[in-house]
Amino acid sequence: MSSSSLSPTAGRTSGSDGDSAxxxxRREKRRLSNRESARxxxxxxxxxxxxxxxxxARLQADNARVxxxxxxxxxxYTRVEQENxxxxxxxAELGDRLRSVNEVLRLVEEFSGVAMDIQEEMPADDPLLRPWQLPYPAAAMPMGAPHMLHY
Incomplete structure (x- = not known):
């Protein structure tokens, strides 16, 4: 091979700077293609x-809502704690008043001889005093019920 066949301008006969039309x-098409690709x-x-x-923006709005x-x-919670x-x-005040009334009833009973229905304390088994507990024990689940839990 000759050195003229290896040169980059070999075989080009027309155009400025040795480039063919x-x-x-091709270079212009590639330049435009690259420009469009970049765009x-x-x-x-x-x-x-x-x-x-x-x-x-959506996450900030969600965070603000949360x-x-x-x-x-x-x-x-603060309001409920204050109410509690x-x-x-x-x-406590009503308990004190109950004790005072019971003392008065005892005195009346003692001096009058009439039996009074004196309630010493609030009943410990009053379900209204324990709203977080059921007034009756929870029933056990029947043996045939596990099939009801399947989806």
């Missing part, structure tokens, strides 16, 4: 960025 056309890539990146910005709900629940404190104080 076909080579120039599409920028558009995809911009769309992805827009989606991420929307997701950030935080507001947590504040509401904390506020309700008031109710406990009221129950």
């Amino acid at each position: 076909a080579d120039t056309h 599409r890539s920028r558009l995809r990146k911009q769309q992805h960025l827009d989606e991420l910005v929307q997701e950030v 935080a507001a709900r947590a504040r509401d629940i904390a506020s309700q 404190t008031v109710l406990r104080a009221r129950a």
Whole structure:
């Protein structure tokens, strides 16, 4: 092989700087194709960025809703705790009043001789005093019931 056949400009006969019209056309097409590909890539990146910005906004809104709900629940908890404190104080006050009334009834019973129905304390088995407990034991599940739990 001769050195002229290995040179990059070998076989080119026309065009400026030794380029043929076909080579120039191919380079121009490739340049335009690359430019269009870069434009599409920028558009995809911009769309992805827009989606991420929307997701950030949605997540921030969700976080704000969750935080507001947590504040509401904390506020309700505080309110219920305050109500419970008031109710406990009221129950203690009523217990004291019951003891005082019982003492008066004992005195009346002692001096009058008439039997009085004196309730010493609030009954310990009163289900209204234990609302978190059932007034009756929970029934055991019948043996045939496990099939009811299958989905």
